[in-house]
Amino acid sequence: GDVDEPTLPFGLQDVQGDGSGIEEAGQLVEADLSRRLRAQARLLGVSAASLYHLVWAQVLGKVSGREEVVFGTVLMGRMQGGEGADRALGMFINTLPLRVSLQTDVRAGVTTTHARLTALLGHEHASLALAQRCSGVEAPTPLFSALLNYRHTGAITTTEALSAWDGIQMLSGEERTNYPLTLAVDDQGEAFSFTVMTPARIGAQRMCGYVRQTLERLIEMLEQSPQAPLHQLSILPPGERHRLLAEFNAHQADAPRQQPAIQASFEAQAQRTPDDLAVHGGAQRLTYRQLNERANRLAHYLRKQGVEGDSRVAICVERSVDMVVGLLAVLKAGGGYVPLDPAYPAERLAFMLQDSAPVAVLTQAGTRALLSDAQVPLIDLDAGPWLDEPDHNPHVTGLTPDHLAYVIYTSGSTGLPKGVMVERRGLRNLMDWYLEDLAFHAGDAVLLASSYNFDLTQKNILAPLMVGATLHLAEEPFNPGAIVAQVAEAGITHLNMSPSAFHALVDADHQQALACLKRVVLGGEPIQVALLEKLPQPRPTVINSYGPTECSDVVAWHIVDSHLETYRDQSIPIGRPIRNMQLHVLDHHGQLLPVGVPGEIHIGGVGVARGYLNRPELNQTRFMADPFYGQADARLYKTGDIGRWLPDGTLQYLGRNDDQVKIRGFRIELGEIEARLAQHEAVKEAAVLAREDVLGEKRLVAYFTQYPADEALGIEALRLYLQAQLPAFMVPVAYVCLDAMPLTPNGKLDRKTLPAPDLGAFISRGYEAPVGDTEITLAQLWAEVLNVERVGRHDHFFELGGHSLLAVSLMERMRQEGMEADVRTLFERPTLSEYAATTEKMEIVL
Helix, strand or coil: CCCCCCECHHHCCCCCCCCCCEEEEEEEECHHHHHHHHHHHHHHCCCHHHHHHHHHHHHHHHHHCCCEEEEEEEEEEECCCCCCCCCCCCEEEEEEEEEEECCCEHHHHHHHHHHHHHHHHHHCCCCHHHHHHHCCCCCCCCCECEEEEEEECCCCCCHHHHHCCCCEEEECCEEEECCCEEEEEEECCCCEEEEEEEECCCCHHHHHHHHHHHHHHHHHHHHHCCCCEHHHCCCCCHHHHHHHHHHCCCCCCCCHHHCCCHHHHHHHHHHHCCCCEEEEECCEEEEHHHHHHHHHHHHHHHHHCCCCCCCEEEEECCCCHHHHHHHHHHHHHCCEEEECCCCCCHHHHHHHHHHHCCCEEEECCCCHHHHCCCCCCEEECCCCHHHHCCCCCCCCCCCCCCCEEEEEEECCCCCCCEEEEEEHHHHHHHHHHHHHHCCCCCCCEEEECCCCCCCHHHHHHHHHHHHCCEEEECCCCCCHHHHHHHHHHHCCCEEEECHHHHHHHHHHCCCCHHHHCCEEEEECCCCCHHHHHCCCCCCCEEEEEECCHHHCCCCEEEECCCCHHHHCCCCCCCEEECCCEEEEEECCCCCECCCCCCEEEEEEECCCCCEECCCHHHHHHHEEECCCCCCCCCEEEEEEEEEEECCCCCEEEEEECCCEEEECCEEEEHHHHHHHHHCCCCEEEEEEEEEEEECCEEEEEEEEEECCCCCCCCHHHHHHHHHCCCCHHHCCCEEEECCCCCECCCCCECHHHCCCCCHHHCCCCCCCCCCHHHHHHHHHHHHHHHCCCCCCCCCECCCCCCCHHHHHHHHHHHHHCCCCCCHHHHHHCCEHHHHHHHHHHHHHHC
């Protein structure tokens, strides 16, 4: 009765099939293994059938991701006659569900399975439909989709007997079942054989291998370690285990220890091409010689401030040439840099500064005031004594690949951000992949349009400078139209950003300005094929990249097939591991899962970070010893991402197993927002969802209860409260006040029943109907783009949930309506009436 989820191995759920598309494979069980099995059955006082039922349960548990499995078992007996009974004496065949728990030790698993199988015989005449109704699985979802038919050879051979049961049919002289996955075991008195029937895409021979491996391992464990937990029983034959560990993780290259340090590669490039343009940002341009000399002066100064291996230096500057100088200088001095985004709230900056405890902070005139309370030296990059230092390359001894490269703060589920410590070997390994496998060269022009507090930014700053290419810096804030113009003007060949941001560029490209692109690296979100179809032909090479901050950014990559119709019915894979990295799909016991079975992605290799700064408890839960690599100090990182291996050795991303989400490429822990929201004095309970009420447009929605309930809490006050503590991309756009949080029967928050936000959940400045044709048209477009019911003339685009990418969508819709569209003006005049007035003036001028 408390089984409320079906057991569907490989997601198979069609239990009304006609047997077509099914393949069959059989196998004899060796005489010695058969004897050992019967000996264990006698020793435990159970039937041999009970052992095979447990074997099948273990296989189904592994390929369905469940530790409480249900499958059908075929019961055969005779009808019982009696007074008033309608039954006649005769043969019957019935199928009933058997429930097996795998959360036990091996011996108990056998005896418990035997007891349940024996008890099931007391219900042998019950209908399967009745059993289904007794469960918590609602029709038409099947309770199970796998079957076991254990038979004594010769017990039932007639077509008449078989046709009495609708689960097995005689088709063309061959036995078939309408269940998509069936194991038939033949007990021949002494020996055994078995047959598996399954869809061809799953592979009957492959399933035979799982059954054979599980059977042998079960007998071994009963003989040698009967009290060992069942989850240690692997169903993987040696061949598939080798495939997962060696073939799918085969790309090993020179270790980062054998490669020059990143700053050394840049210094060598500066010596080769001193007069070539290195970095271009706004009105600032620096050649390789100028950039190297400027970074050297700052590095010498940092050394005098005490910077050495593993020292941390914070950088709080706008996107500019100074940002590049500061980053290089910290690496040259031997330290690790800590990016502090000036756009972050003061409270968040203060926490990051306190937690990272840097030796110094690099600032500019425009950001210095943000850190006025800092208790560490502030070094102004606009001017200062560091400019008088020598300009030759500093010589730093004792620096190794194990020293720190940077600390980047990511969203944290406890309400506070957490700093990820990435070592130089991980960053070097990433750069080797980026430069060599993506074929970077001196003719490339790279545009940086992301925050340097975003981990993908690091490689885009350093890669061009290591090979003689040019780094171009986009202006802030993110303006798709301006970026597209910059791409065309500078002849940009390489872009790396989130799919959402790139989609905005594609929408803003009306003159095929993006045609100069040769290479586009996307990551952090699923790629929409429709986005790529809009690119001008010939399309650039598009790479889907995957990797968390905790593993030096990218750990897997996939070159998107130019024939985009390949991805019509499936998502674009995240691909194969980059050099010197390993990917494993494991169950929650850390056991390898078969190809095609979803599990948690674990990452190993040289790119795994040192851990979280000042978070030893969290490190113990997210970083674990690597049991597969064979080195004592090797570690795995538990990503919380769910994926599965495809037969061709590429990895497919399926989602998250926790409350972490990605919106426009930013990784967000919903728990951090909830914790902050719950700290408000008037909030009693809080929950946050990332809703996708419009396909492809996720938005954060906050739900809360309050006390005292008779005093209304303004949602504008909540938004302002969160804006003071969280980055803009983490502030919800809608706020829904509830009388009580919906709960499941178990008393947990029922997130599935949290309602969609209505108009009252968005900040409104008092509705006043739009006036004039321009305001009325704009209000309709705003409502469409922002997915709100109505827009008044005093409403604010960004308070209604707008952001830069939606602003681009609005510009496109305005152009379709024949209206003049300017995104920068929207940022300056974000209320409907103000923007409409500006738009009217533009039309008058035209």
